[in-house]
């Protein structure tokens with residue numbers, strides 16, 4: 001499914017990052033596993049040039065800025 005909408009560029013983060021977070025199984029910032037995780041852009045782990053979509057629980061959006 002192609003999308004022509006504008007997405008923010010991936011956020012570069014220093015690893016290691018837990019696999020659960022990279023696999024969108026836990027809030028990227030908080031590590032929380034809730035039923036209300038929402039897509040929150042994507043990240044690139046420095047040193048591993050791969051883009052991972054991430055999710056957050058939405059309780060700390062300010063951290064994404």
Ligand SMILES: [Zn+2]
Nearest residue numbers: 027030057058
């Ligand atoms: Zn969270």
